[in-house]
Amino acid sequence: MSTRMFGARVQRNIDPQLLVGAGAYVDDIPLAGALHVAFVRSPFARAKIKSISTEFAAQHPGVAAVYTCDDIGALDLELPQLIPHPCMNSPRTQRPLARGDVYYVGQTVAMVVAVDRYTAEDAAALVEVDYDPLPVEIDLEKAILDSAPLVHPTHPNNIAADLVQISGDPDNAIAGAEHVTRIRVQVDRSTAAPMECRAVAAIFDAVTGELTVWDGTQGPIAIRGGLASIFNLDEDKVRVIAPHVGGGFGQKVLLFYPDELLVPFAAMQLGRPVKFIEDRRENFIGSSQERTQIHNIELYAKKNGEVVALVDRFLHDTGAFIPYGIAVAQVASTSIAGPYRIPNIRVEFKAVYTPTVVVTPYRGCGRPQANFAIERAMDKLAEELGLDRFEVRRRNLVADHEFPYLRKGLVFADGLPVSLDSGQYHKALQLLAEKLDPLAFAAEQRAAREAGRYLGLGLSFYVEGTGLGPYEGGHIKIHPITGKVYVNTGLTSQGQGHDTVFAQIVADQIGVAVSDVILVEGDTKAFDWGVATFASRAAVVSGNAIHKSALIVRKKTLAAAANMLEVGPDDLELRDGAAWIKGSNRSVSLAAIATATNPLRYAFNESAKAATQFAPASKHDGPPLAEGQHPGLEATDYYSPPSATWAYGVHGAIVEVDPDLCAVKIKRYVCIHDCGNMINPMIVEGQVMGGIAQGIGGAMYERIEYDTEGNLINANFVDFLVPYATEIPAVEILHLETPSPLNPLGVKGVGEAGCIPVAAVIASAVEDALRPLTDEYFYHAPITPSAIHTALSKKAASAT
């Protein structure tokens, strides 16, 4: 067998196309005569709609149609609630076009379809909507008070869901505790801000009755199913393609955004292709956001720092609706104990409606918030007990021999109790300590303080449940003419490099170059059994499904080649695109084998001649195609994970804080992570580094700002601060590879890893740096210069 591709830093197959500007994102797809959509959106966070007049807009030159809720027939419905859960009380979802009420600034009220986007925007400004504004409460803690105005009259105290989960026997453990640490932490709202905003284009072919939709979605199969159902079309008459997509980060997995239904509807109504290319402002006020949570967390411990019980109560802001259910809060609640034993846990959350943009998962999906809570609490526990921050963690980390570590009563997003399957948590922490050398740093810190400089060290340990089911599939076919290997799966990529990672898995089994494996995914016509790309699951679920299919194709190939070369399958090896008799230079190409396994009547080239049913190579007893045999070298198989598999890691940083400018400079950032076996370490590092950059954004720069009226005041890149290269430091990444015992490839997901612990690391470091100057703690992310200033002012005030 040739050099193993699994584990190799292989360059990506897709890059040349993207590098020369030949990528095909939704707005690049040429659709002749396409019409363009602009939406009329609510300028109020909460209001009654008294009337809508579309007369002037409809008459505007260049306008094809204007739609309100009265003009969209069966689409005037409350959108699906995707993930039911009994803890939700009558979950509310929005309508594609508002009827009677609007619930957040940005909600779609009317749709204009015109010859181009410029004209559509002109006409949208001519739609007259008469609103009756209603009072609002944006603040999460105030929104649950009896006095708060209700987002939905059906939901007292704006509570959308309420869930208590208990693991072990916390009441008993609390009674026996020797110490309690209590803190309140808050993480503020951010947004994925992918470089490509959302986009949908649709064309209805009246001749074939086929609807084709290009959608920058993370879940084309799910979109297809929904469209077929809502428009009452056969599924095979609906094709959804996620072409190249410029980043997703979870924002593009929510379905349905109103445009995802309305654009196909307009295409069918108008008989012309229709496009909606979301602009950046719309991405801020119309596409989902995440992060706002407030945790009150208590750690009950023995005096030696061993945490015996954890109690956490948190509020989760779900925005105006709850289409994705409690996923974010559920993941946060089940991740709350992190990598620590803590055998007794009581975690309760309330998901709260606020008249703001809908909250659905953004990379991390609640894990960053949970990590912020537990890690800040661990730091405080250490301080209160006079323990070193590394030591308090050592005393609580799950040990190697304790895996799998079960948390009964905490039900993860896979519907099962949390079960940490494998890891080397202590080793990871040890590696971080070796890298950062806390003792040496302490001396450096002392010397710096004497010189009037403030250095700090911070750390945070995270766990990441990955590889959710229900399943994914892999279809593999060796092409008879070229001998290249074609692979399909139900996922789609927004930059993760599936085309290469999955090709590496196949290349190892079939013995071809990675560049000769061609992945076509994200197209329901190519493969339509599966779920979507989210929750760090592609490598685990599709990866293993493709691996299983590759094993089958390998077996078929060896059997067929053995027949052609008249040896046993064990005498053969697959490499360089052919089957070789070991120790000889006799071989037969994959193309020839693929041709030969498809008994033909008509020959169209030399290879085909050899495969015709009467040719010598095809001779065998019985019918040309034996019972149970399929023609060609092709297989489809599926992988359904038994449960989530838990990746983990620990990050640490050294920062310098300038107390006059209140500026934080990250001098070193170290990431130790473990995602099991790595298929392509280069791509893994890219995922981790990208996640860390988003984590730094959330830790220091990014906050969606709502004013008290519910206006999103920084709905642009000038005032919503996505970090440039000048804000992101160099990062040292070390890999541990503790295979997952749960799947054949031993892989765990890594897509979200980078962003989970960053806010806690920065808070921990800034706090450590400024301890001589202030007694304040940093329990609110993002940590901004103003927040640092406020903390420093408090010490100054108390000192005088």
Add this chain to the structure above:
Amino acid sequence: MKPPPFEYCAPRSLKDAVDILASDPAAMVLAGGQSLIPALNMRFAAPSKLIDIQHVAGLKGISIEGGKIVVRAMTRHRELELNDGVFRVNPLIRETMAHVAHVPIRNRGTVVGSLCHADAAAEMPSILLVTGGSVIAESPRGRREIPASDFFQFHMTTSREPDEIIVEAHFPVLPQGAGWAFKEFTRRHGDYAIAAVAAIVTRDGARDVVSLSACGVASRPIRLETCEQIFAAEGFTDASFKAAAAAAREYVTAPDDIHATTNYRRDLLASLVVRTVEKALARSR
């Protein structure tokens, strides 16, 4: 985010440009477009007409004459920034311009455009102010010179009359032996200033002259006159730095906003004044 409709013209002579502007009060001048076009794309402005002055004769180039750097209306930021002749006579300009947005914006945007846009957190207005520069306005009534101290009135508001086109900006060269410095604090590289200070320190025998301006802290760029007077009177001592820092705080009128609280801006400005003057002093001869 597409701009609203407008008429467009690209006159070749200044007279034509002035006449068109005078005849249409809702028209706007388009130079580099790096401030105007974002406003149009966001539909914050809806001019009837854009008068593109990029082809108007006599509006390109930089000259140094009579102790002044003359920057014409179509001179891009990047031209001024990279001009070595300018750097020799006023290095404060190049040091400051590294903070103006990012290079691609500076390649297209114009210095005069930035002055006319008059964002209270923009850097170039502050430099015009600290050097005691001026702009030249052209209208049907003729030409007039407007000193920087009169030009910047309020957020996005200058004393340019609606029928005036600003055709030149004049930045004085620095005095012989003067020290200079520019320091800015932003959340991200290239952002508008949370606070920024420009300082020119001239040690003239018995007298020290300090010129200090700030941007990002008030409704327009401002001279920190009280601080200047403290240094002029007391020289550069621990006490005078402390007093100047305290005085600087009083100049911050910007309210709390999403990027900074007023209290933080006050302390920030105080720190920046100290650091900027120190640096300028070190460079002075």
Add this chain to the structure above:
Amino acid sequence: MNRAKIRQNLPAKSADPTTKIELTVNGEAVTAEVSTRMLLSDFLRHGLGLTGTHVGCEHGVCGACTVLIDGVAGRSCLTFAVQAAGCQVRTIESVANKDGSLHPLQEAFRECHGLQCGYCTPGMIMNILSSFNSSAPLDLSDEGIRDIISGNLCRCTGYANIIAAVRQAAKAMALG
């Protein structure tokens, strides 16, 4: 199956006034009639079919739309097509060699894994090329390269590999 309806008479063009412009794009002379308010980014993408230039924000902050205008980087979303009359515009489509082989900068991006979703990449590359061509001295330190790419947002890579790609390309091109 729905009963077929009479084909609707829907508008084909907007009512915008247009202007004729002549410019050079990727070395080719182009003449076009454009709406006066059409952004250069839209003209390149939809007027000329050069969809390699991407639109990320339309307010000049993200840099995805960066092209070369008269040899230097500029935001095509902050330029009207009419302003580009008489100019030389170069887009990402002009960077690879005529035989299809990649430019050293593109090669370096590939080798260093400097792109993931690829959406910011064309603008990033045009900006870097502009810096490589500039008369200003090239600082290839970590800080210097971060400064060069400081006006281009990337949400996928965290920038580390882009910095490595710039350094590798500069070396391959014997710059700096």
